[in-house]
Amino acid sequence: MSEKKAYPLRINADILAALQRWADDELRSANAQIEYVLRDALRKAGRLPKPDSSKESKQ
Template identity: 80%
Template sequence: MAKKAYPLRINANVLAAMQRWADDDLRSLNAQIEFVLRDALVKNGRVKLVEKVVVDIEQLEPPDPAESRK
């Protein structure tokens, strides 16, 4: 899954709170924001839980060497 850059304007207090949360969870600020957004999408029925799991699994699987020879 490709990542896409997106500029974000955010309240300084919200950003500071997200940074503290990210530090507590040993994540980067960017990863924490993405985690919170993905969680909100799943909880509000905007994406299926299966889609979230598939995305996470795809990122962990090493590339298939046979595919690169095609």
């Protein structure tokens, strides 16, 4: 699994509340929901790094 890094995020209170409701509906934390949405957007834009196949073959 990749390394996790802390990143302070300033976000509009209304957006955070809507995101928290969405996360609750999908049984995720708000942090996990933000990461899910960002990963999905990166994948759709073709900007998500490809997995390193050499790391996967070692597992």
